[in-house]
Amino acid sequence: MVTKLNEVDCVIIGVGLTGAMLAKEMTMAGLTVVGLERGPDRRPNEEFVLPRIRDELRYQTRMELMADNSVDTVTFRNTSDMTALPIRRWGAFLPGEGVGGTSNHWGGSHWRYLPTDFKIRSVITEKYGARAIPEDMTIQDWPVTYDELEPYYDKFDKLCGVSGKAGNLKGQKIEGGNIFEGPRSDEYPSKPLKSSAGALMVAEAAKSLGYHPFPAPFAAPSAPYTNIYGVTLGACEYCGFCGRNSCEANAKASGTINVMPVLRNEPKFQLRTHAFASKLNYDRQAKRVTSVFYTDMNTGEEYEQPANIVILAGFVFTNTQMLLHSGIGQPYDPRTGRGLVGKNYCYQFEAPATAFFENKNLSPFMGAPGDAVVFDDFNGESFDHTGLGFFGGGYVRAGSGASPPIGGRDVPPETPSWGSKWKAETVKWYYGVVDFNTQGSVYANRANYMDLDPTYKDSLGRPLIRMTYNGTENDHKMSAYLLTKVEACIKAMNPSVYEVRPRPKMFTVVPYQSTHNTGGTMMGSTPGNSVVNRYQQAWDAHNLFIMGASTFPQQPGYNPTGTLGALAYWSVDKIKSSYLNNPGPLVQA
Amino acid sequence: MRLGFIGFIVLAAVSSASALAADANHGKELFLACAACHTEKADALGPSLKGIVGRKAASLDTFRYSPAMQRSNITWTEANLREYLMDPQTKVKGNRMPFSGMPNRADVDDLIAHLVTLK
Numbered sequence: 076m077v078t079k080l081n082e083v084d085c086v087i088i089g090v091g092l093t094g095a096m097l098a099k100e101m102t103m104a105g106l107t108v109v110g111l112e113r114g115p116d117r118r119p120n121e122e123f124v125l126p127r128i129r130d131e132l133r134y135q136t137r138m139e140l141m142a143d144n145s146v147d148t149v150t151f152r153n154t155s156d157m158t159a160l161p162i163r164r165w166g167a168f169l170p171g172e173g174v175g176g177t178s179n180h181w182g183g184s185h186w187r188y189l190p191t192d193f194k195i196r197s198v199i200t201e202k203y204g205a206r207a208i209p210e211d212m213t214i215q216d217w218p219v220t221y222d223e224l225e226p227y228y229d230k231f232d233k234l235c236g237v238s239g240k241a242g243n244l245k246g247q248k249i250e251g252g253n254i255f256e257g258p259r260s261d262e263y264p265s266k267p268l269k270s271s272a273g274a275l276m277v278a279e280a281a282k283s284l285g286y287h288p289f290p291a292p293f294a295a296p297s298a299p300y301t302n303i304y305g306v307t308l309g310a311c312e313y314c315g316f317c318g319r320n321s322c323e324a325n326a327k328a329s330g331t332i333n334v335m336p337v338l339r340n341e342p343k344f345q346l347r348t349h350a351f352a353s354k355l356n357y358d359r360q361a362k363r364v365t366s367v368f369y370t371d372m373n374t375g376e377e378y379e380q381p382a383n384i385v386i387l388a389g390f391v392f393t394n395t396q397m398l399l400h401s402g403i404g405q406p407y408d409p410r411t412g413r414g415l416v417g418k419n420y421c422y423q424f425e426a427p428a429t430a431f432f433e434n435k436n437l438s439p440f441m442g443a444p445g446d447a448v449v450f451d452d453f454n455g456e457s458f459d460h461t462g463l464g465f466f467g468g469g470y471v472r473a474g475s476g477a478s479p480p481i482g483g484r485d486v487p488p489e490t491p492s493w494g495s496k497w498k499a500e501t502v503k504w505y506y507g508v509v510d511f512n513t514q515g516s517v518y519a520n521r522a523n524y525m526d527l528d529p530t531y532k533d534s535l536g537r538p539l540i541r542m543t544y545n546g547t548e549n550d551h552k553m554s555a556y557l558l559t560k561v562e563a564c565i566k567a568m569n570p571s572v573y574e575v576r577p578r579p580k581m582f583t584v585v586p587y588q589s590t591h592n593t594g595g596t597m598m599g600s601t602p603g604n605s606v607v608n609r610y611q612q613a614w615d616a617h618n619l620f621i622m623g624a625s626t627f628p629q630q631p632g633y634n635p636t637g638t639l640g641a642l643a644y645w646s647v648d649k650i651k652s653s654y655l656n657n658p659g660p661l662v663q664a
Numbered sequence: 665m666r667l668g669f670i671g672f673i674v675l676a677a678v679s680s681a682s683a684l685a686a687d688a689n690h691g692k693e694l695f696l697a698c699a700a701c702h703t704e705k706a707d708a709l710g711p712s713l714k715g716i717v718g719r720k721a722a723s724l725d726t727f728r729y730s731p732a733m734q735r736s737n738i739t740w741t742e743a744n745l746r747e748y749l750m751d752p753q754t755k756v757k758g759n760r761m762p763f764s765g766m767p768n769r770a771d772v773d774d775l776i777a778h779l780v781t782l783k
Contacts, residue, residue: 118707119707120707120708120709124709124760125730125760126730126758126760298697299697307700307703308700309700310697310700312762312763312764314762324700324763325700325709326700339707
């Protein structure tokens, strides 16, 4: 039996960072909002406190903050002629669960896309000719420009208290910041963190090669900062336990730290945890979603929550899955290229390298993602691709901070993975490691997509979402190119040993690579090329908004969070200024 | 040796002078770093610091203190606060405050001058 509840103005599915931001904005506009969160509530003062927060086994190894694979997971295969298998333990990527979602444990790398990234198909066509883009590369222009998004990037920066150094302030290029970035209307809210010893070595080497290193932007302030909602954030303490974990210092941006303290006091907001949303009730005639079905995971009881506005604010897989389960939009078919739901799935293409320095002490036991340096000379269309055989690019990031006691044990190639030799090598090299990572673009390919799995089901009996993905020739060439730049930089540093690790040709779901999955409900200019319009409003249901990286048409060479936050603010601004007074399509099809 | 001795005298003179001339306004600015956690809200990450000077450690019912702090048997005199703020883990080993300490003695004095005003 399904219990039908009283109608509310707005239901948000997923109370992560995006969901919390949207709930805050919608309640500020006077709407009653229900937040449905599949996982538990998470309170920093209960959960993210010393000493438990530094329990690396609990959080980093056993991944306590991640989604429960026994409830719902993703099936994976490389190509559409293979049979997919479920991911029973997260590896390559780590979707979070509970209030705060994936933002609780993200690394805090906070980026904007390049102005050219938003019109990439047009730019490439203009620069390299109409036939330059391979037929299977299904990239398209975003229906929104950098300049339109800039005020919302700025707002999101000021929600998160981002630390960093501007390289382009209102068109003025500034040495020491990222001179390749689009113009910012304002400096970062907080000064950059101190660079780690290894990062300073890399900066020097990169400069000697003519590159433009700068401190990595990081979604935690370097000094106390009060954000746009009046929440006071602490300064990063360089504790070294950021990755896969939340923040003990009230500093690293997340839904729990930056929004929930004020949202919890909002009388018009109601949080329902352990609420697993299963399906949207779709009225095809009226082109509206009338309600959301969910199951209370503690009692097994089912509920129907009617609402005027429904917002999907889950992870990429969850958002896409919800449309497929609800019969909204046409599922993508890779054979015909028709259908849009599930299309243009992209997975960030990263490849690492490590340099080892004997007898150097780089104090790796402390640090934060913001203590790294980056050079961004080979990203997007910031450099000429003539004759390179690929499009796209990425940034190079390096440093020596934050090597936790279990995970931070880089040893040179050929070292055995256990035993006394491994122990001796661990001791020998622990203090002298500089880690590099290349964070590359993924230009969508028609063979990579998501659909519903024909075999495996979740704990509610719904088919799991299936990802069909492999790195393309374009991605591999792009990554190999970035690694040549890394290798040159490493050689300039003259290490004792080094290792460059290109990605294997066949993608695997282990080991960890990045949690940057995008696409599936892509945005675009018409219902013929996209699932949502420029305000992330579904073409097929005007009261359904889809927020998060699932709306990205493809993936530029930066982490997605900065842009998905900006897009959420841009969309909710339009909802408040236009949609609430005049409900209906915000863009005419 | 002799130079060292003179150096010590000079340092002592400077630090006691700074203690006398502690700047509560500067201390209030420094307190922003504390205020990210030490608020009056129910879900604050740190205990309230109202009336902290002269209070017994781990004495508020509203905050769950670390065992280390509960066992410390300290009263927060200015002298104890000074030692604690300069190096929290040395003064109360195993306490849970995620703060590595303030290296500058004058800053600590200024901060304490502000803490005294929190009532």
